Amino acid sequence: MKRAVKILFGLCFSCILFACESGPLVYDATIQGKEILTPEPEDSPQINGASIFGVRPGSPVFYRVAVSGEKPLTYSAEGLPKGVEIDSKTGWIRGKAPEESGDYEITLHAENSKGESSKKFTIRVGGTISLTPPMGWNSWYVHSEGVSEEAIRDMAMAMDEKGLDQFGWTYLYLLMDCNKTQLYNSSCAY
Numbered sequence: 150m151k152r153a154v155k156i157l158f159g160l161c162f163s164c165i166l167f168a169c170e171s172g173p174l175v176y177d178a179t180i181q182g183k184e185i186l187t188p189e190p191e192d193s194p195q196i197n198g199a200s201i202f203g204v205r206p207g208s209p210v211f212y213r214v215a216v217s218g219e220k221p222l223t224y225s226a227e228g229l230p231k232g233v234e235i236d237s238k239t240g241w242i243r244g245k246a247p248e249e250s251g252d253y254e255i256t257l258h259a260e261n262s263k264g265e266s267s268k269k270f271t272i273r274v275g276g277t278i279s280l281t282p283p284m285g286w287n288s289w290y291v292h293s294e295g296v297s298e299e300a301i302r303d304m305a306m307a308m309d310e311k312g313l314d315q316f317g318w319t320y321l322y323l324l325m326d327c328n329k330t331q332l333y334n335s336s337c338a339y
Contacts, residue, residue, distance in 0.1 A: 190217030190218055190312065190315060191217070191218065192218060192219040192261075192263040192264075193218055193219075193261070193263040193264035193265075193266070194216050194217070194218035194219075194222055194259040194260060194261050194263070194264060194265060194266040195216065195217045195218055195259075195266050196214065196215070196216050196257055196259050196266045196267070196268040197215040197216065197217060197315065197316045197317050198214065198215035198316070198317030198319075199270075199280075199317065200268070200269065200270055200271065201270070201271045201272075201273055201280045202270070202271070202272050202273070202280070203273045203275070203277050203278035203279060203280040204246040204272065204273070204274055204278060205246065205274070205275070205276065205278060206246055206247065206248050206249065206250055206274050206275065207245065207246060207247075207248050208245070208246050209243075209244075209245060209246070210233050210242060210243060210244050210245065210246050210272070211241070211242075211243055212241070212242045213239070213240055213241050213242070213314070213319060214226075214235070214240035214241075214242065214257055214259070214270075215240075215314065215315055215316055215317040215318075215319075216240060216259040216266070216315060217312065217315040217316060218259070218261055218263065218264075218266075218315075219261050219262070219263055220261070221238075221261065222240070222259050222260065222261050223237055223238070223259070223260045223261070224236065224237050224238070224239070224240040224257070224258065224259055225237060225257075225258045225260075226242065226255050226256065226257050226258065226270075227255065227256045227258075228253060228254055228255040228256060229242070229244075229253070229255055229272075230244075230246070230247045230253045230272065230274075231247065232244045232245045232246075232247065233245070233246070233272070235257075240259070246272070246274045247274055249274065250274050250275035250276075251273075251274055251275070252271050252272070252273050252274075253271065253272040253273075253274065254269065254270075254271055255269070255270045255271065255272060256268070256269060256270070257269075257270045301321060304321055305321055308321070
């Protein structure tokens, strides 16, 4: 065991010396040849994304129905609770959740000149929210300490331009590195 530890320590020390002799260690998080591997959507509509959405009683409802397919699309829904509606042009479901807890079973519809699609969807009103993992882009692995307004705007535009929103990608996670110096010298807090 001691011999294995000595060998491991020696290898690690050699790697550190080699890295130091090569110059300072620099982390470069840029990506060359960025590409998105999402398949091209079919022309007919396909409703994608979650099948359930959780919201607290009396809270705002703000959910976008993710639909791929040729534009323009027309959206509709059956069974929405009172005070909640869907925008027929954008697919945004908005309103105020009922005060009473419970499941509201809804049928979503999307239609274009190439066809139509329907999907069962549940709005669960109660104490349980985040019922499905949010799909989004995590900036940390690309930008590390170099997060900037321009980078975040570029990511948001890329999600829209590449059509990721049509497949349920709805969030940008802004993770910033707050080391001690930044913590004491800025508004960065945990």
